[in-house]
Amino acid sequence: MLGNIFITIAFASALFASIMYFLNYKGNEGLLKYARMSYHLMITATILASVTLLYLILNHNFQYKYVYSYSDKNLPIGLLISTFYAGQEGSFLFWALCMAILGIFLHSYTSTRGDLEPRVLAVYSLVQSFLLLMITPALKNPFALIYSEPFMAPATTIASQYFNLPFMANYIFSDPATNQLFVKIDKTLVAQLTSAGIGLNEFIINGKGLNPLLHNFWMQIHPPVLFVGFASMSIPFSFAFSALIKNDYREWIKQSLPWTLFGAMVLGLGIMLGGYWAYGVLGWGGYWAWDPVENSSLIPWIVSVAAFHTMLVQKRTANENSIGAFARTNLVLIILSFILVLYSTFLTRSGILGDASVHSFVDPGYLAYLLLIIFMATFIILGGGLIIYRWKYLKKVSPINQNFLSREVALFTGSSTLGAVALVTFLGTSAPILGKSVQIEFYNQMNLPLAIIIGLVNGLSLLLKWKESGLDELLKKVKFSLAASVVSTVILSFFGIKEISMILFTFSSIFALFVNAEIMLKIIKSNFEKIGAYVAHVGLAILFLGVIASSKYDKTQDVNLYKDEPSEVLGYKMTFTGYQPTPDGKYEFEVQIEKDGKKWKALPVMYYSDYNQGIMRNPDIIPFLTKDVYITPVSYDEGVHQHGQTVQIKKGDMTEYENYEVKFVDFDFSEESMKNMMSGLGFSMGAILEVKDKNLNKIYKISPKFEIKDGIRTDKPEKIEELGLTVSLSDLQADNQTVIVKLIHEDENSLTDVNKEFISISASIKPFVGLVWLGTIIIVVGFFISMVRRLKESRS
C-alpha cells in the first residue's frame, strides 16, 4: 500500500516538476519555488518507494508477488538485497532510484550555472515521470499483491499444515508433466483464509527464490552499475534537449561533457562486468558472445563515445561567428544515445527477442510493452522534431570547413567509424524483430575492419594538431611509434599471427598503444589533468590486443578424465582426483593440473538445480600471467556403464543407433517377481528388446534385467556375442511406458578399464585474456581523469 502511494506521489510530482520548470523557463518566475518543491518531492518519494520495497524484501513479505517471485528465506543478505532488481518491476524502480540520486547532484550542478536548472530539469523530470509511470499500480508494479491476479504457487512454498482445511481442495492443482503440486492463490482463497483466521504471511512460508544462475557476487554489482549507466545517459540528453529549446548551443557542450564522460565510464564498466560474469561464472567460454542483450547496452555506449569526440571538436572550433563544427552531429548523437538506451530496454524487456536471446525476460506484459514504445516514440519525435525545426539555423551557425590533416577531421573519422560499429551491431541485434537472425560471423567480419580503422585513427588523431598539421610535421612525430609498431608486429607474426587481417589489427592496436603511451609519458608530470584521453586510448589498445590474442588464438580440447589417470591435455597433465560436496549443495570436481613439476588445482562445479530442473555448470579458471587455463565441466559418470550410448525407447517403438535398430517389445516382469516385490523380497525387472543389425539384416531377441535385493541393485545385462554388443537396462518407467537402455560395444570395452569413474571436461587455453580486463580498468581510469578535467572546465 505504502509503496504504491510513494510511487504515485513520485510520478505526479515528477510530471508536475517538469511542467513547472518549463513554465518557469518560459518566464513565469514565481513558479521556480513550486518546481523545486515538486522536484525534491519526486526524489524523496522515489527513495521512499525503494526503501519500502527493500524493507518488504528483507522482512520476507511474501504476500507481495515481487518478493515472492524473486527471493526466499535462505538467501544470504547480499543476494537478498540484489533481488530488488532481479525482475522487471524492481529493476525499473531501481532505475528510477538511480535517476533520483543522480538528480540530487544534477540539481546542485544546474542551479549554479546560469539558466540551466529550469530547462534541463524540465526534460530530466519528464524522463523520470515516464520511468515512474512504468511501475505505477496499473502497469509493472513491484508492490502488487500475490492474489491480485490468480497465482499458481508451488506447494513447497506453502505451509503444509493448512492443506487439509476443507476448502483447500478447490485450490490444489498438480502438473501432470512434472508431478509438482501447486496452490492457486486468488482473492476468494485469501478471503476464506482470513475468515479462518490465517494470515497470508503464515500461509506462504517461503518465496520461489532467485535463479541460481544469479547466485553469485557479480549479481550484486553488474546490474546496479549498468543501471547507473543507463540513468546517467539521460543527463546529456537533457542538456542537448534544453539547448534545442533555448536555441543556444554554445554552452551545452561544455556543461554536459563531464556527464557524458561519467555516463560512458559507468555504462562501459557495467558492460564489462557483465562480460566477466559470463566468462568467469556462467561458463560461456568467453567474455563476449554478441548476445542481443549484451549488444543492446553496447550500442548506446558506442554512440555516446562517438558523441563526446565530436563534442570536443565543437568546443574547440567555436568562435564569435560560429558555435563550432558538428553541432548537429552532436545533438543527434547525444539524443540517439539516450533513445538507444530505451531501445535496449525495449528489446530486453518486451519479450520481442523471444527465441533469440540468452537472457531476455519472458513475460512482458502487453501494456508495459506498449508504454515502452510510446516512451521511445515520444523522445524520438520530440528530439528529432526539434532538431529538424532548428536545422537551418544550426547549419548557418555551425559551418564545416576543416583541413584534411587536422585533429578535427581525424576525430570526425573516428566518430563515424564508431557510428558504423554501432550501426552494424544495431542491425544484427534488431534482426530478430524481423524474424531473422545473424550469425556471429556477421559481427566479427563487419567490425574487424572498423576496429582496425579505430586503432589507426586513435593513434593518428593525437599526432595531428587542431586546425591544420603539416605532412612533414606529422611524419616526424609518427616516426618512433610507426617504427616500433612495425617491429613489434613483425615479432608477433613470428609467434603465430599469420592472417593478414589479424596482422593489420595487431599493428593498428600497437600503433595506438605507442602513440598514446609516448604522449602520456611526456605530459604526465607537467600536465597530469590532461592525460585522461591518452590513458583511455592506451586502455582501448590493450583491450584490443587482449581480444586478438584470446579470441583468435585460443585452443580448446574436449576430453574425458578418468579418475586418478593423468591425461595429456593442451600440454598439461590433467588428473581427475574426485569430488566433494560444498556447503551450499553443489559439487566441486577436483582436477589436478601439472606442468614442468608445478601443480595447480581446478575446481569446476556442477550441481542439480531444482529451480531450473537441470544440471548447472560453473567453470574454473587457473589464471597465469600470459593466459588463462579454462576448465568447463561437462558431465560426471560414476563409471558403472561408462561406455556406449544411452537410449530411451517407448514401448512398441524403435530407435536407431549407428548400425542397429533397437525395438522395445514389452516389459519383462515374471509373476514370481511381482509376488516377491509385493512381499518385500528381492525382485528383478526387465525389458524384452529386439536388436536388428542392419548390415547383417538379422534380429536378436534379448532381455536385459536388473535385480534389487536388500536395497542393492545388480545389473544383469545381455550380451549378443555375434555382434560384441552388450545391452543393459538402466531404468524403466512403467507409468509412461518407457525404458532407458545402454548399448556397449565390445571394442569400446576393451579400450579402457571398466568401472572407472570419469568427468568430461572442455579445457581451453585463452592467451592474454587478462589484457581485456586490464584494458577495461585503464579505460575507466582514463575516463575518470577526463571527467575531472571537464568538470573543472564546466565552471569557467
Added chain:
Amino acid sequence: MKTRYYIGGVIIVVFLGILFYNFTKTNIEYEYDFQKVMTNGKVCKASGVWVKEKSFIEDIQNRKFIFYIRDANKNEMKVVYHGIKPNNFEIATNVVVTGKYENGYFNATDVLTKCPSKYEGQTTQKTDS
C-alpha cells in the same frame, strides 16, 4: 568542398553495400514449419517442442545428443546436436535449434531452450557447441 561530399558519399554507399551483403549472407531465418526445414536444406533456426515420448540418445563419449522435435503441425524431425544435453532441457517449453537438415536429420550446432512462464523473469540456458 564538393569533392569532400562525393568521397564521403562513396564511402557510405560502399559501406552500406558491404553491410547489407553480409547481413543477407550470414542471415539465418527462424523457421516454424519443419516441412520446409526438411525440404529446402538451408541453415536456419528451427523452433519447436521436444518430443518427450520419442526416444533420445545421449552419447557423452562422442559428445552427441540426439532427440526429436515437433512443430505446430505435428511434423517431427530428428535432431543430432554435437554437444551435451543443455541445462533445462527437460522442462523447456520450446527448443530452438540452429543448423541444417541433411542426410535425414537436422544437424544442430546450437540448442537454445526456453523455459515455461511459471519461471517468470528467469533467464534461459544457452549451450554452444
